[in-house]
Amino acid sequence: MASETILNQKKEEVSKLAEKMKEAKLILLTDYRGINVESDTKLRKTLREANAEYKIIKNNITRRALAECGIEGLEDKLEGPTAVVLAAEDYLEPSKAIYEFTKNNEYYVIKGGVIDGEVKTAEEIITLAKLPSRETLLSMLAGALLGNVSKFAVALEQVRKQKEAGVEPEVKEEKAEEPKQEEAKTEVAEENKEEATTEA
Numbered sequence: 001m002a003s004e005t006i007l008n009q010k011k012e013e014v015s016k017l018a019e020k021m022k023e024a025k026l027i028l029l030t031d032y033r034g035i036n037v038e039s040d041t042k043l044r045k046t047l048r049e050a051n052a053e054y055k056i057i058k059n060n061i062t063r064r065a066l067a068e069c070g071i072e073g074l075e076d077k078l079e080g081p082t083a084v085v086l087a088a089e090d091y092l093e094p095s096k097a098i099y100e101f102t103k104n105n106e107y108y109v110i111k112g113g114v115i116d117g118e119v120k121t122a123e124e125i126i127t128l129a130k131l132p133s134r135e136t137l138l139s140m141l142a143g144a145l146l147g148n149v150s151k152f153a154v155a156l157e158q159v160r161k162q163k164e165a166g167v168e169p170e171v172k173e174e175k176a177e178e179p180k181q182e183e184a185k186t187e188v189a190e191e192n193k194e195e196a197t198t199e200a
Contacts, residue, residue, distance in 0.1 A: 034107025
């Protein structure tokens with residue numbers, strides 16, 4: 001009877017973990033050996049701020065939950081102590097948080113994981129974690145757009161100054177002078193005609 005109760009508890013644990021995995025954009029497996037209580041507390045706090053969940057789960061439970069989700073390719077990563085990081089909203093910030101933590105804790109290792117349903121190696125996750133944050137990318141984009149707007153504003157200001165300097169009126173004056181040029185040509189032609197008549 002006791003063994004049946006334990007079995008049901010394990011099934012329920014697997015089911016709950018599988019449900020979270022199905023909703024997660026990030027599933028990260030890490031080796032947490034060598035981490036002390038203080039560092040563990042700080043890491044959990046950082047991950048909570050990144051809207052991620054940090055759990056230390058038995059490998060057998062994690063293995064069965066992954067299988068229930070149809071995720072394959074991480075079986076060999078479930079050896080030794082394994083912590084599971086789950087994030088349902090964003091995968092970049094939690095990945096960056098874990099990567100930054102590993103740089104200051106040499107025994108804490110990223111084993112592998114799943115991003116948007118695709119199994120990733122530790123190297124792929126680290127490469128992703130090195131990318132600029134979303135806020136940085138948005139700031140870069142805003143800066144580029146602002147630069148283009150500024151250039152356009154400068155161009156408009158130059159056009160305004162040219163108009164104020166009378167560039168357009170000068171063009172109109174040239175058009176107004178055209179009849180005068182025609183009159184001058186007519187006068188010259190008449191003078192030539194008169195001279196020819198006199199000579200004759």
